[in-house]
Amino acid sequence: MKKRLVLVGSLAIAGLMLFGNGMWLYAKAQLAQVLLERAWARTLHGEQGVKPWRWADTWPIARLQFPRQRRSYIVLAGASGRNLAFGPGHVDGTAAPEQIGNCVISAHRDTQFAVLREVNIGDEIVLQTRGGTTIRYRVRDRRVVRDRDTSLLEASSHRVLTLITCYPFDAIRPGGHLRYVVVATAV
Amino acid sequence: MTRKLTLLILLLIPIAVFAQEDERPLVTLNQVKSGMMLLKTNHQGVYVVAPTVETDVKLQVRGLVLRGEVRQTFRNPESTCAEAIYAFPLPEDAAVDRLQMTVGTRVIEGEIKERKEAQVVYEQARSEGKKASLLTQERPNLFTVSIANIGSGEEVVVTIDYQQNVDYRDGVFRLRFPMTIAPRYIPGQPNGTKQSVGWSVDTDQVPDASRVTPPVNMPGSGRENRLRLSVDLDSGVSLRRVDSSYQKVVTAVVSGSRYNVTLAGGDVPADRDFELVWQPDLGNEPKAAMFTEQSGSNTYALLMLMPPKASTGVRLPKESIFIVDTSGSMAGTSLSEAKNALQLALDRLSPQDRFNVIEFNSMTHVLFNQPQQASPDVVARAKKWVDGLVSTGGTEMLPALQAALLNQSPGDGVVRQVVFMTDGGVGNEEQLLTFIRTNLGQSRLFTVGIGSAPNSHFMRSAARFGRGTFTYIGSVTEVQEKMTALFEKLENPVLTNVQLHLDDPRAEMWPQRIPDLYVGEPVVVAVRFSSPTGRVTASGKLGDHQWNDVQSLQVTGSESGVGKLWARRKIEALTDTGGDVHQQIVELGLDHHLVTEFTSLVAVDHTPSGAPQQTCETRAVPVNLPLGWGGIEGSLPTTATPAPLEMLIGIVLLAIAAVIAVRS
Numbered sequence: 020m021k022k023r024l025v026l027v028g029s030l031a032i033a034g035l036m037l038f039g040n041g042m043w044l045y046a047k048a049q050l051a052q053v054l055l056e057r058a059w060a061r062t063l064h065g066e067q068g069v070k071p072w073r074w075a076d077t078w079p080i081a082r083l084q085f086p087r088q089r090r091s092y093i094v095l096a097g098a099s100g101r102n103l104a105f106g107p108g109h110v111d112g113t114a115a116p117e118q119i120g121n122c123v124i125s126a127h128r129d130t131q132f133a134v135l136r137e138v139n140i141g142d143e144i145v146l147q148t149r150g151g152t153t154i155r156y157r158v159r160d161r162r163v164v165r166d167r168d169t170s171l172l173e174a175s176s177h178r179v180l181t182l183i184t185c186y187p188f189d190a191i192r193p194g195g196h197l198r199y200v201v202v203a204t205a206v
Numbered sequence: 207m208t209r210k211l212t213l214l215i216l217l218l219i220p221i222a223v224f225a226q227e228d229e230r231p232l233v234t235l236n237q238v239k240s241g242m243m244l245l246k247t248n249h250q251g252v253y254v255v256a257p258t259v260e261t262d263v264k265l266q267v268r269g270l271v272l273r274g275e276v277r278q279t280f281r282n283p284e285s286t287c288a289e290a291i292y293a294f295p296l297p298e299d300a301a302v303d304r305l306q307m308t309v310g311t312r313v314i315e316g317e318i319k320e321r322k323e324a325q326v327v328y329e330q331a332r333s334e335g336k337k338a339s340l341l342t343q344e345r346p347n348l349f350t351v352s353i354a355n356i357g358s359g360e361e362v363v364v365t366i367d368y369q370q371n372v373d374y375r376d377g378v379f380r381l382r383f384p385m386t387i388a389p390r391y392i393p394g395q396p397n398g399t400k401q402s403v404g405w406s407v408d409t410d411q412v413p414d415a416s417r418v419t420p421p422v423n424m425p426g427s428g429r430e431n432r433l434r435l436s437v438d439l440d441s442g443v444s445l446r447r448v449d450s451s452y453q454k455v456v457t458a459v460v461s462g463s464r465y466n467v468t469l470a471g472g473d474v475p476a477d478r479d480f481e482l483v484w485q486p487d488l489g490n491e492p493k494a495a496m497f498t499e500q501s502g503s504n505t506y507a508l509l510m511l512m513p514p515k516a517s518t519g520v521r522l523p524k525e526s527i528f529i530v531d532t533s534g535s536m537a538g539t540s541l542s543e544a545k546n547a548l549q550l551a552l553d554r555l556s557p558q559d560r561f562n563v564i565e566f567n568s569m570t571h572v573l574f575n576q577p578q579q580a581s582p583d584v585v586a587r588a589k590k591w592v593d594g595l596v597s598t599g600g601t602e603m604l605p606a607l608q609a610a611l612l613n614q615s616p617g618d619g620v621v622r623q624v625v626f627m628t629d630g631g632v633g634n635e636e637q638l639l640t641f642i643r644t645n646l647g648q649s650r651l652f653t654v655g656i657g658s659a660p661n662s663h664f665m666r667s668a669a670r671f672g673r674g675t676f677t678y679i680g681s682v683t684e685v686q687e688k689m690t691a692l693f694e695k696l697e698n699p700v701l702t703n704v705q706l707h708l709d710d711p712r713a714e715m716w717p718q719r720i721p722d723l724y725v726g727e728p729v730v731v732a733v734r735f736s737s738p739t740g741r742v743t744a745s746g747k748l749g750d751h752q753w754n755d756v757q758s759l760q761v762t763g764s765e766s767g768v769g770k771l772w773a774r775r776k777i778e779a780l781t782d783t784g785g786d787v788h789q790q791i792v793e794l795g796l797d798h799h800l801v802t803e804f805t806s807l808v809a810v811d812h813t814p815s816g817a818p819q820q821t822c823e824t825r826a827v828p829v830n831l832p833l834g835w836g837g838i839e840g841s842l843p844t845t846a847t848p849a850p851l852e853m854l855i856g857i858v859l860l861a862i863a864a865v866i867a868v869r870s
Contacts, residue, residue, distance in 0.1 A: 023870050030863035038856030041849035097598075103845065111534065111599060119396065119407055127847050174405040174421075185846035191854055193846035 051105035132184035156203035178205030301774035304367035316807035324806035391601035478658035499768035531628035566606035568599035630661030659832035699749030709740025
């Protein structure tokens with residue numbers, strides 16, 4: 020009987036911890052966006068490299084809006100695993116949001132970029148830059164690629180916005196080799 | 207993963223531009239020529255078709271004079287006619303004097319013209335459907351060749367000749383031949399233009415960015431530029447060794463002091479510098495040499511004098527500032543080379559020295575607020591910090607140089623040395639060099655070029671303006687040897703105030719002001735004489751000693767091309783003044799048939815090329831990524847959290863617990 024209690028107890032605790040940790044990942048993604056909104060407001064007022072919290076090693080560089088889906092996210096500089104826990108990340112080395120070229124942003128399929136499954140060809144995506152200007156993009160293409168296909172990151176002489184997330188959206192296990200890509204060009 | 211991402215960044219170097227409030231209209235669609243490197247949104251993995259290039263390099267060395275012939279074969283694989291634009295590197299001190307275009311059996315010699323005029327001639331020929339080629343200089347080590355009207359499936363061969371003097375330092379001769387252009391970081395704001403086919407738009411800091419940023423052959427694209435190279439070497443003295451630093455070569459002794467060196471296995475991917483090093487037999491090291499060329503009433507000479515080796519003097523207290531480039535382009539082997547070199551330098555500090563370390567990428571970080579005394583624990587702290595450096599982001603070099611050179615106060619009698627480790631992968635060389643020239647103060651700047659294809663023009667010029675030396679480290683195995691040689695230069699007295707006096711009053715010598723010489727470095731000047739006889743008197747100050755040397759001029763050998771080397775050195779010296787020297791350079795270029803910043807070579811085939819030309823697409827010929835850049839496969843970011851999996855397992859565990867609890 021006592022053995023059984025220990026078993027039930029440890030199973031329950033382990034279950035709660037895992038469940039809690041998963042919830043925490045989502046909560047973090049939500050909470051971070053609140054802090055990021057504040058940092059973004061300051062960025063729009065002309066401050067450079069505003070850190071959303073004291074120990075952050077990144078800063079907001081753009082706002083990404085999906086008008087039809089009524090979603091809006093603050094994009095962080097750099098798409099490292101740590102940054103992606105808080106928000107969409109701009110892939111270093113691709114065109115900056117203000118700049119003409121191929122601007123690549125990635126985010127988790129199960130947090131911010133879950134929105135991508137609702138994005139259709141022809142939808143509008145709006146990018147607000149640090150200068151406050153907004154650039155309107157129209158979705159031209161959606162497709163699934165292998166993670167080795169770095170041609171998506173190639174430079175362009177036009178304004179292109181490439182959004183990348185993991186695929187399939189409902190997969191339970193992380194670390195798959197497929198990516199879902201939305202390509203939009205400036206209107 | 208973060209590491210892979212970092213490597214990915216290498217594939218594309220950022221333009222750090224933050225648009226201002228008033229966003230200007232940039233390149234519009236109709237300004238963009240068709241066929242530029244575009245993102246192929248609908249054809250994933252399909253690259254823009256571009257003409258291919260194969261390169262065959264033949265170098266001939268006679269004593270101190272090198273003549274190079276670079277033969278580029280362009281093929282147009284497309285079904286339409288193409289204009290090929292190929293940006294390629296040459297040694298930074300190359301005097302380019304010949305362009306030859308071969309179409310089938312016809313050979314057309316290029317003519318030297320002012321840059322704008324050459325452009326007009328070329329464009330005229332292009333619009334008339336004639337075959338034409340144009341060779342322009344974008345940077346002293348970066349040239350562009352354009353070939354108009356290459357028909358479908360056709361082949362055009364362009365041959366480019368140059369002269370150069372081989373480098374002699376530390377008792378060894380060396381020559382370098384660069385094979386590719388590393389993608390460069392372009393700082394600044396877009397200025398609204400895009401003159402050429404490069405991947406970058408032009409910016410306020412780099413107004414010709416689109417001309418110096420050729421697209422690259424992406425790893426896995428199946429495209430690769432290949433190159434053959436051979437050296438016919440006759441140094442005039444018997445040699446102890448002939449070695450290639452980075453490639454495998456086959457060396458054959460032809461006779462006595464003459465060798466034939468070819469790359470093993472024929473052609474190689476054009477992805478890193480070639481370096482050949484040869485060392486005279488003991489006791490055969492040259493003390494003085496003079497190579498001449500008679501041209502009309504003038505005699506041109508390349509004159510070399512070796513100052514005596516100084517005994518190590520009293521060691522003066524030093525202030526050493528180390529700058530290390532940690533931008534994305536340094537990722538991988540380059541950063542480990544730089545870190546190793548830096549660790550060696552830190553180990554070498556003595557406790558009475560002061561030092562500081564600066565790292566830069568998009569941001570500049572200074573290790574200590576003030577230079578610190580190099581006590582063992584401080585050095586240990588610095589070493590730990592250096593160990594933890596990672597490479598990421600852009601190459602904003604100016605703030606790092608500002609941190610190193612502004613507000614210097616080393617104190618009396620303290621030697622201040624700035625050691626700068628970078629791949630020089632930037633497009634704003636001029637801005638940086640101007641800064642170094644005007645802000646050097648009491649410091650001396652020593653550049654250490656890292657990686658398989660460093661920007662040698664920037665390295666060498668920065669050292670020249672910084673009154674220091676440059677060192678190349680092309681592989682991890684070279685770090686120890688090259689850094690030790692650099693330390694020797696840093697620690698030995700410098701030969702300053704070097705003066706050369708020639709008997710001939712009409713002699714014109716370049717450079718006119720001889721730079722300070724570090725241990726192992728010779729005086730090398732190019733002179734135009736009315737008569738190359740008499741004596742040369744050399745003097746200088748070596749630490750506390752006076753150095754004097756009088757020698758009668760003796761011709762070591764006569765080589766054609768010396769006159770061009772003289773003109774090339776004069777052009778470099780004029781450019782260095784930063785003044786309005788446009789007209790003088792144009793005249794030198796036209797007189798000596800040299801490609802310069804303001805003069806270009808153009809060749810036009812006046813034979814009608816058959817069918818009237820329809821649409822001729824402009825295509826950039828991509829360059830290879832340097833070795834170590836594309837070597838590791840990139841990957842897209844990972845974009846899934848473990849949350850769903852964790853929550854699922856969590857729920858399953860809770861469910862099991864519940865079932866067990868209920869059943870009991």
